[in-house]
Each structure stands twice: as C-alpha cells, then as structure tokens.
Amino acid sequence: MNPLNNILTYCNEVAFDMNFTKAKQWKAAATDRALIGFLPIYFPREITHAVNGLAVGLLGVGDRKQIIKGDAYYQSYICHLPRGIIELALDNSLDAFDGFIFPSICDCVRNLSGMFKLAEKGKFQRYFDYPQNFDALIGGVFYGQELNKIIEDTYQVNGVKLTTENLNHSIALYNTNRKLIREIYNIRQEYPWRLSAVDTYTILRAGLVIPVEEHNPMLEEVVEIISEERGEPMDNIRVVITGSFCEQPPLGLIKSIEMAGCYIVDDDFMLGSRWIQGDIDAHTEDPLGALTHAYLTDSTFSSAMYDVGNPKGKRLVSLVRDRNADGVIFSAASFCDPALLDRPELQKTCDEAGIPHINFQYHENTGQFKVIKEQAGTFSDSIKLWA
Amino acid sequence: MKLPLYTMGIDIGSNFIKLVLMDYNPLSEGEGSGVRPGATLLDKQTEKIRKRNPTLVADEMIQVMLRKFNLGYEDIAYLASTGEGDLVKRKRGHFYGMTTHAKGAHYFFPDARTVVDMGALYVRAIKISPDARVLDYKMTGQCASGSGQFVENISRYLGLSIEEVGDISLQADHPEVSSGICAVLAETDVINMVSRGITTPNIIKGIHLSIANRIIKLMSSLKAESPIILTGGMALNKGMLQALEEQLTETGKKFIVKTHPDAGYAGAIGAALWGGFRHLKLASKEKIMV
Numbered sequence: 001m002n003p004l005n006n007i008l009t010y011c012n013e014v015a016f017d018m019n020f021t022k023a024k025q026w027k028a029a030a031t032d033r034a035l036i037g038f039l040p041i042y043f044p045r046e047i048t049h050a051v052n053g054l055a056v057g058l059l060g061v062g063d064r065k066q067i068i069k070g071d072a073y074y075q076s077y078i079c080h081l082p083r084g085i086i087e088l089a090l091d092n093s094l095d096a097f098d099g100f101i102f103p104s105i106c107d108c109v110r111n112l113s114g115m116f117k118l119a120e121k122g123k124f125q126r127y128f129d130y131p132q133n134f135d136a137l138i139g140g141v142f143y144g145q146e147l148n149k150i151i152e153d154t155y156q157v158n159g160v161k162l163t164t165e166n167l168n169h170s171i172a173l174y175n176t177n178r179k180l181i182r183e184i185y186n187i188r189q190e191y192p193w194r195l196s197a198v199d200t201y202t203i204l205r206a207g208l209v210i211p212v213e214e215h216n217p218m219l220e221e222v223v224e225i226i227s228e229e230r231g232e233p234m235d236n237i238r239v240v241i242t243g244s245f246c247e248q249p250p251l252g253l254i255k256s257i258e259m260a261g262c263y264i265v266d267d268d269f270m271l272g273s274r275w276i277q278g279d280i281d282a283h284t285e286d287p288l289g290a291l292t293h294a295y296l297t298d299s300t301f302s303s304a305m306y307d308v309g310n311p312k313g314k315r316l317v318s319l320v321r322d323r324n325a326d327g328v329i330f331s332a333a334s335f336c337d338p339a340l341l342d343r344p345e346l347q348k349t350c351d352e353a354g355i356p357h358i359n360f361q362y363h364e365n366t367g368q369f370k371v372i373k374e375q376a377g378t379f380s381d382s383i384k385l386w387a
Numbered sequence: 388m389k390l391p392l393y394t395m396g397i398d399i400g401s402n403f404i405k406l407v408l409m410d411y412n413p414l415s416e417g418e419g420s421g422v423r424p425g426a427t428l429l430d431k432q433t434e435k436i437r438k439r440n441p442t443l444v445a446d447e448m449i450q451v452m453l454r455k456f457n458l459g460y461e462d463i464a465y466l467a468s469t470g471e472g473d474l475v476k477r478k479r480g481h482f483y484g485m486t487t488h489a490k491g492a493h494y495f496f497p498d499a500r501t502v503v504d505m506g507a508l509y510v511r512a513i514k515i516s517p518d519a520r521v522l523d524y525k526m527t528g529q530c531a532s533g534s535g536q537f538v539e540n541i542s543r544y545l546g547l548s549i550e551e552v553g554d555i556s557l558q559a560d561h562p563e564v565s566s567g568i569c570a571v572l573a574e575t576d577v578i579n580m581v582s583r584g585i586t587t588p589n590i591i592k593g594i595h596l597s598i599a600n601r602i603i604k605l606m607s608s609l610k611a612e613s614p615i616i617l618t619g620g621m622a623l624n625k626g627m628l629q630a631l632e633e634q635l636t637e638t639g640k641k642f643i644v645k646t647h648p649d650a651g652y653a654g655a656i657g658a659a660l661w662g663g664f665r666h667l668k669l670a671s672k673e674k675i676m677v
Contacts (some may be wrong), residue, residue, distance in 0.1 A: 235465075235480030235665060259473045261481045377483030378521065384480070384665055386520065 004225050007218055008199055011206035018064050018088060023056045023209050024096045034158040037094060038101035039085070039109050040246040041302055042275035043128065044291050047151055049170040049212060051160040056097070057208030057272065059248050060084045063365040073115060074108070079335040080363045081247035082112045089121045098157040099124040101150060105246060105304035106338055124153040132306040134296050143292045167287035173212045175279045180219035182274070185266065187226050189323050192263035193233045194226040198254050204270040205248075234261075237383045238325045241267040242316060242346070243332035243339040245302050247364050256369040257329065261380035265323045268302065275300055303342035312342065313349025320355055326383045329376065330359035356383060393429075393456075393463050394666065395449065396659030397478070398487070398652070399441055399470040401507045401536065403620065405655040406448045407431045408456065411464070411663030426494065426660055430455065431652050442474045449477075465662030469654045482661050485513050485521050490660050491653030492616035493519035496645055500612040503602060504653070505621035507535040510598070512605040514612065525609045527601060534598075535621045541577055541594055545587050552591055556626020559592030564600075573597065595630035603634055606642065613643040618653035622646045 014022045027035045034053035038045075045055040061067070061084030069090045070083030088094050099122045102113035116125040129146055131139030151162050181204060188195055203222060207215040241257070245268040257264060277298050281290040301307060301315040320328060328350055332339035343359060350357045358379045360372055391410040398405040410427040430452055434444055449466070453459060460466070465479050472481035484504070492502040493515065502513040511526040527534070542552045563585050565576035573594070580590050598621075606615065621627050628646065635642055649656065 232477065234478065235669065259481075260483065374483070374485075378485065380481075381483050381486040381661075384482075385486070385661060385668075 003221060004195075004199075007222060008202060011202045011218075014209050015202055015205040016062065016064055017209070018061055019093055020056060020096070020209060023054055026054055026211060027096060032158045032160055034098045034154050034160075035096055036099045036101060036154065037097045037122070038128075039103060039105075039112070040081075040272055041103060041105055041304060042272040042299075043101050043103055044147065044295070045212070046167060046170040046174050046280075046291060047147055047162070047288075048154060049173065050167040050287075051151065051154050051162050052158060053098075053154050053160075054211060055101075057205075058085050058088075058094075058100075059205065059208070060364045061088060062248065062250055063367060067365075074111075077335055078108055079247050079333050080365060081333070082108045084364065085112060086115055086119075089116060089119060094121060097122050099126065099153055102127050104129045106336075109246075123157050126150055126153055130305070131296075134309065136293070136296060140292050140296055143295055144288055147288060147291065164285060164287055167291075168282050168284065171280050171287055171290065172282035173216065175282055176216050177207065177212050177219065178274065178276060179279065180216060180223055183223045184219065184226065185274075187223070189265050191226070191229075191233070192236075192238065192265055193231040194229070195222070196255075197258055197264035197267065198251055201251070201254060201267075201269050204273050207273060208270070234263075235384070236261045236263045237327065237380045238263045238265045238323065239327050239329050239379075240265060240316070240320050240323060240325045241269070241329045241331050243303065243330050243336070243343065243359075244269050245271040245304065245339070246336060247333035249331060249333075249362050250364060250366050252369050253331070253362055253366060253372060256373045257331075257376045260373050260376035261384070262329070262376055265325050266319055268300075271300065271302060303338040311349075313346050316346055317349055317353045317355065320350075320353075325355075326387065327356040327358070327379065329379070330357060332359075332361055334361045334363055356387065392663060392666070393458065394659040394663040395452070395463050395466045396487070396655040396657065396662060397445055397449065397466070397468050397472075397475055398484075398654035398658060399445060399468065399472060399474050400620070400654075401471075402436060402539070403507075403651075404434045404436060404441065404445050404448060405431070405652050406433075406445075406452060407652055407655040407659050408452055409656070409659040409663070411660065411666075426663070428649065428652075428656065431649065431655070433651065441471070442476065445475050465659075465666040467658035467662030467665075469658040480662060480665060482658050484654060485511065485524055487654045487657030487661060488618050489513055489515045489521050490519045490657030491655070492618050492657075494656055494660060495647040495649065495653070496614060496616050498614060499616045501606065501609070501615040502653075503606065503615055503617050503619075503622075505535060505602070505617060505619040505627070507539075507620060509534055510602055510605060510619075510621075512602070512609045512611060514609055523609060525605045527605065535619070537573070538594060538598070538621065538624070538627075541574070542591070544574075544577065545581075545590065547587070547591075553623075553625035553627065555588050556591040556595050556624075557629060558588040559586075559626075560589065562589050562592035562596055564593045564596050565590075591626060592630060595624075595627045596634060598627065599631040599634040602631060603638055603640060607640070611642065613641075615642050615644045616650075616653075617644060617646040618650045620651050622650035622653075623648070 037058045048055040060081040070087035113127045131142045133139035239262045276294045280294040301312045394411045408430045468475040468478045468481045469487040488504040492499045504511045509527045514523040565573040
C-alpha cells in the first residue's frame, strides 16, 4: 500500500470511530491526563494541550449510529448533530471523557450542555461563550475569562497547572498544524486532483481525535506527497462550499459533489481546525493574551459568529476570488438556523458579485444523494458550457 | 487547426455501456450554441455490463475503438463521460445525463423541444431550448415501475429476451394494464395474469401501456412541447412506441413524437458533442492551438 493510502486508512479508522478508542488509549497511558470533548465550531485546543489534556472534537455520529434515545431529547425540527451526541453520552461511549465544552454557536448546542449537566456526564460541562464584541478591552477581557474557566475546570480534573512555557509550546504545535492544513488547501487550490475533498476531510477530521504531535507528521507527509504530481487533472468546475461548519455532511455527499464534476477548492467542513488564519505568537510572556488576540483579529468567518464590522458576504466573495472558484454551493444541515438564516444575505452578496450558486440541505445521516448529484451536475454543466 | 477533431463520449448506464467516436468539426459550429449539424458519428459500440467490473469494460471498449481507428488517447481532443462517469479512467470531463441527452436528441433532430430519456432506472422528460440547453425537467420517482429495468425483469420472468419484447407486444389483442405506480405491485399483477392465462403479448403490451401512461403524465406536468424526442434504451422498443402513440391518441394529446435509430446512444453522442464544444471553449480561453 502506498504511503497516502496508509494514512487514509488510518485516518478513516480513527476519524469515524464512535467509540473514540485512540483518544481513550491516549488517556489510559498516564494518570494525570484529561480527555475533553468539544463541539463545533472552534475551541482553542492549545489550552487543553498545555495542561496535559487532549481536546477531542465531537462532530456527531453521521450514519454510523442509529439514533434511538437522542430523538426523545430533541424535537423533530431540530438538527441531527445534538441527537447523535446525546445518544453517544447515554450509551456511555463518552464515559472516559473528563469534561465537555459547548461553544456558544446556537440554541441546540446550548441545550445540549444542559442535558449533559443534568445527566452528569463528565466532571464538568462548560458552556463556552464567545465574545460578540471585538474590542480587546471588552470582548478580549471576556474571552480571556472564559478561557480561564476552562483551564480551572481542567485543573480540577488532573491537577496540572498551566505554565507560560507549556502554553507557548502548545501554541507552536497548533501553529504548525494550521500551517500544514493551509498548505494542503493551497496545493489543492492549484492542483485539486492531487487529493480529493473526501480524503482531505478525512485527514483533517482525524486530527480532532488524535494528539497534535501525531497529526502534524501525518500532515507533513501528505504535503510532501501532494507536492508532487499525482492523479489526472479533469475539466471540472471549481466550487467553494459553505454552510457545513457544524453538523458534518456525509462522505457520500462530498463524493457526489466531486463526482458531479466539481472540484471543491475550499469549504467550511472542518472549520475549527482552520479557524485562526495565521500564526499565533508562540514566544510571549502572555500566551493566553496571544490566543485572545488571535481570536479577535485573525478568526475566519462563519454564520454562527457576529461580525458587523467585517461582513461575511464580503469575506465569502473574497474567498471565492482568492480560490479562483467558479461558484458557491450553499450546503447546510437541515434546521441549522445560523447557516439557513444567513443564506439569503450571502446569496444576495454572491448575486451582486456575479458569482453563480446553488443550495441544498442535508442530514449527517443522509443516504440518498440523487437530487444533490443532479443539482451539482447541472450546476457544473451550466458553468462549463454557458458561463 | 488540427482536423479531424476527434471526441469520444461514453455513457455508463446501470446495464449497458455505450461508446461513440465523433469527428467534431468546429468550422461548422453554430454561433455560440455548440450546435453541430456537421458533426459526424464515426463509430458506436454497446456492451452489456453483466457481472463484470464496469471500469474495466469501459476501458476495454475505449481501447478497442482507439485501435480500430489507429488512434491513441492523445488524439482524442476530449473524452467525456456521462451517467456513472466516475467509473471511467482517463476522461477529460463529465457531463450530467440530462445535459447530454438534450444534446444528443438535438443532434438527431435540431428542432427538438422536449426529450424523453427512457433509461433502465427511470424515465426523465426534459424541456430544451433551441440550442439544446436544459430548461426544465420531470422524472419518475423512486419506484422502478416506469423503467427499462422493470421491463427487462418482467420479460425475464416470462422467458423472453429484452430484444423480443417489442415485437411480441405488437401481437397483443386484449392488453391487460398492470399497476403503473409500484414495481412490486406490477410484478404481482403479472403473476396473477399468468395464472389467469393472459397471453404473453397481452401482458407485455399492458406493461408498455402502463409505462406510456406515466410518460404522458410526466410530459403533461412538464408542459412539454413538440417535437418530443425519445432517447435511451427503451426508445427503440417498437411495442413501447406503439403503446405511447395509442395512449396519446386515447388521451387526446397532440404531441409529435420522434425517435432515431441511434436513440440509445443519445447520452454518449451528447457527451462527445459537448466535449468538443468545451474543448474549443477552453482552447479559446487559453489561446491554444486545437
């Protein structure tokens, strides 16, 4: 088997393991380790890493687990992701986790934090509030306080104190992680046939369940492999996918879009891993301040975030231009309020910029892609033949 | 300009693979439309997949055709797939089935306004513009009772080959119409008919009438315009065509329905033609010699 296939086989195995075997093995190797689960979109994993913890992304169960109890917790008009996660918790698949972080992206996730609290899952359940004000003296101070709460939560679990040196080291590791991911996306922008979007997604998703020290060499190897020519270029259109930042699309959906003649040159599937867009200062006396500064000034955009000073539509158009994309596919989970409420405004901005777009909705466990394939196929043809 | 400009179209269906080689002469291209009155169909080939690997079958078909014309891959300006195109290696691009059937039908009849693609798994009615753009479409739903695969299954139960079905249907005198909604119910109907001693031609004709009804409903809901061009595997089934004409007369619909001896290749031909069109478009963008 070639090296890339080996990486993909491994990533497939760990990324979609609903028992989180690798993460549990990591924790079992030492007594002062803490396993922290976090929900989409973004959580600064550096603060967990620096106190001997592993932050594990809980991205839903996809089509890998049948939801039975979860449906009793959420109404029919609620998205699929929280059902799967509460199902995992009630099935005791998350029992080895010490704590859970629920970023404030929507009401469903907030309610889920309450459910975890009531069910006494983990030693702490922290609703992690993002600042809505980007002034360093207001939002910045607030964000720092929120981070400190999580650091304290983790200290109560494993008794490991945060040090400046450790946090700088963790920031440096995650800087490398983000840099390598950026490199993969940049190579794919120019040569999208070298690594499919499905494979890219799988590699990135694996990074949310294994230590960054293990993920970084893997990414380095991928960068090395795709820096050389491989695969055959095809006459496909180039699209940016947006709206899939929380509940993840099934692999079949991503594959269907690619098979319909679209190169996905950018997306927001694993947005948390790419949230901070540049390097964070890793040689500072105040690494927590550096994390805060990065969040306030170097975050990407998403429907779940307030951004009056830097409109998302404008940023989406700029992304499309930067990636030399032919169009946008608005692909959101059904009942995802942030994505679906933002969509008309984003579509209007795309219209004004002359960027063609289509839209559809999915569930993480959608199994039928005929309609999506049709939409993506006709979208591709219309751009190729008549744009 | 390098002539002839060879393009290949390959249509991977669920039962059959269709391959065509065309000479796409850009000099006779209609302005901005890709209309190709002068395009020439040089060769065509169909292969039943049976239980083989479709990728290998497709590859072998391409190799055989290239050898026959003493060509290599590098001589083909654009190898385009349609249908399950991901199964084709070394293609340059892929076009969606509706786009290619529209183009294929337009190649047969430039005045085409509606295309009815009667494939193995579904029937699709497509409204097209004068330059073969898809304007709107309707297709049969999840159930397979309006499809070629269903006809093939029934013919197998009745001990017939798919090639015989059309002629046998023409022999019917008192056709028994089966369920037009559900393949399972329709198959149960057929079992009942056999046990009641209904003759094979009357059973087959009944199935054709039932499918014809579904097609007419599709055409009506699409507000189809004439002429209507039938494409896909079932388009050459004489019994199916007669049933469609009868149902059109009975329902008072005044559609002009046409088919073509190469109707089964419409998807592959459309892919080859759009491939040529796209090749020239890319070449003009990149300002390269074609």
